[in-house]
Amino acid sequence: MTARILEKAPPDALVELLLPQLWAGIAEESGAPANICVDSCLTLKYAYGQLGIRAELALADLTIREANGDGVLHGTPEPTWSEDGTRFNGHCILLLPDSGRYVDATVEQFKKVREQTGGPLIGRSVASTTTVEPGQLLPPGSQLVVQRGSIVMMYTLSHLSTREVIDDQPWIRQHAHRHFRAGVNLASLVVDALRMAEVIGRARQAPYPRLRALLRALGDAPLEIDGNRDARFALSGTDGARSLRLDEVPLPAPTPAPFPRPLPPAVDEDAVTTRA
DSSP states (O other): HHHHHHHHHOOHHHHHHHHHHHHHHHHHHHHSSOOHHHHHHHHHHHHHHHHTOOOOEEEEEEEEEEEOOOEEEEEEEOEEOOSSSSSSEOOEEEEEEETTEEEEETTGSSSSTTTTTOOEEEETSBSSSEEEOTTOOOOOTTEEEETTTEEEEEEEEOOHHHHIIITTHHHHHHHTTHHHHHHHHHHHHHHHHHHSSTTHHHTTTTTHHHHHHHHHHHHHEEEEEOSSOEEEEEETTEEEEEEEEEGGOOOTTEEEOOOSSSSOOOOOOGGSSEEE
């Protein structure tokens, strides 16, 4: 699927399709559990943001309906956290308001969807019960409908805000830097893939000035993985060679800043208590 996206996807969809597909491949190879929608959404949010694409988490429940009319509800309109604050009881997806797309990278945690073997879900919110202006988020109660194979999936956005349920949740705030770091590394792998000879022409036509500026600044600088498993680009210049993370690459002044704004502050890894 990743190869097909790199080969076929048009410039306006190339990055938006590639990021969740690459995330899913890495998660599968690493043996990550399937039901990590919050972690996946936050990682992808920062990855999209590094490339200049605004992405916002949305709480949702998902009804999966089969051809015979039988339906199963996943998630809940009232998502909550476990008492220890480390397990999310609900479901969330990403909204990309500037393109009208939505992303569910962990949709194959549900058996009926997994049987269709389609990978992460990337849809367009034109298949919605609500019409919004470009760049605006869908309001609570909006329903997103998509068919995959023999099933129909309908997402209903919760009336609860992600700020009250996710953004202000203590564990999430404490570990924001980890999701940010994972997002930067994921975006680095995507940029590296976009520099392939058969892809770079379409990547340069993508409607994202920050992505285009990164491609120009990086050129053919090699991608390396350091001792902390961070992706770094080996840049050379008049001031010598430098090994920089994607978020450290200097870009011209008019280049848009990454999303979200502001980014989470750097945190001393040794000072953070990790989840058991």
